[in-house]
Amino acid sequence: VPISWEEALDTLADKMMELRKNNEPEKLMYMRGRYSPTSTDLLYGTLPKIFGTPNYYSHSAICAEAERMGPGYTQGFFGYRDYDLTKTKCLVVWGCDPPSSNRQVPNAIAKFSDILDRGTVIAVDPRMSASVAKANEWLPIKPGEDGALAAGIAHVLLTEGLWSKEFVGSSKDGKNLFKTGATVDETAFAEKQTHGIVKFWNIEFKDRTP
Numbered sequence: 001v002p003i004s005w006e007e008a009l010d011t012l013a014d015k016m017m018e019l020r021k022n023n024e025p026e027k028l029m030y031m032r033g034r035y036s037p038t039s040t041d042l043l044y045g046t047l048p049k050i051f052g053t054p055n056y057y058s059h060s061a062i063c064a065e066a067e068r069m070g071p072g073y074t075q076g077f078f079g080y081r082d083y084d085l086t087k088t089k090c091l092v093v094w095g096c097d098p099p100s101s102n103r104q105v106p107n108a109i110a111k112f113s114d115i116l117d118r119g120t121v122i123a124v125d126p127r128m129s130a131s132v133a134k135a136n137e138w139l140p141i142k143p144g145e146d147g148a149l150a151a152g153i154a155h156v157l158l159t160e161g162l163w164s165k166e167f168v169g170s171s172k173d174g175k176n177l178f179k180t181g182a183t184v185d186e187t188a189f190a191e192k193q194t195h196g197i198v199k200f201w202n203i204e205f206k207d208r209t210p
Contacts, residue, residue, distance in 0.1 A: 025052035034059045064103060085111035089119035095146060097129040151208035167193050181206055
């Protein structure tokens with residue numbers, strides 16, 4: 001049933017006051033889209049704090065700022081960058097959909113067919129996306145199982161000796177020390193550009209078979 005803006009605001013205000021009276025302000029969640037002075041300074045910046053809820057999220061949480069965290073924490077580069085799709089021969093699209101949502105959607109659309117012509121596209125996603133529809137391989141994992149798949153892949157890379165020795169390093173005697181379920185002496189492995197790979201193997205990867 002259509003209602004006026006005034007009725008909508010009154011309904012919203014009543015619901016918010018009900019949460020306050022029940023001492024449940026955290027049950028209010030505010031999510032905003034792209035930036036504007038109203039959404040940023042007033043609704044996003046002030047309203048949740050005054051109301052008493054920690055649950056307020058901006059557009060950045062699922063966009064560019066979140067995308068910067070990957071290279072930031074792995075390479076120390078907190079900045080925007082795009083991918084070398086022109087030379088890509090194997091594209092793994094994991095939990096994203098570049099032809100539909102990307103900092104440079106037209107670029108991804110233009111380069112996607114060329115990658116398919118010269119190589120392989122593998123999509124890891126629980127949903128049927130545009131990338132999945134075009135991919136050579138689709139891994140329709142269960143929602144929330146990304147970590148299990150990543151750990152299984154890491155386990156295979158290490159136990160079968162498929163990692164980049166030039167980048168990661170190797171054991172000092174040249175033998176593959178990574179055996180399923182077995183811990184590895186950290187001092188027996190000489191790392192290069194990574195940090196703590198043996199420690200993480202011992203804590204997590206050694207038991208994470210596919």
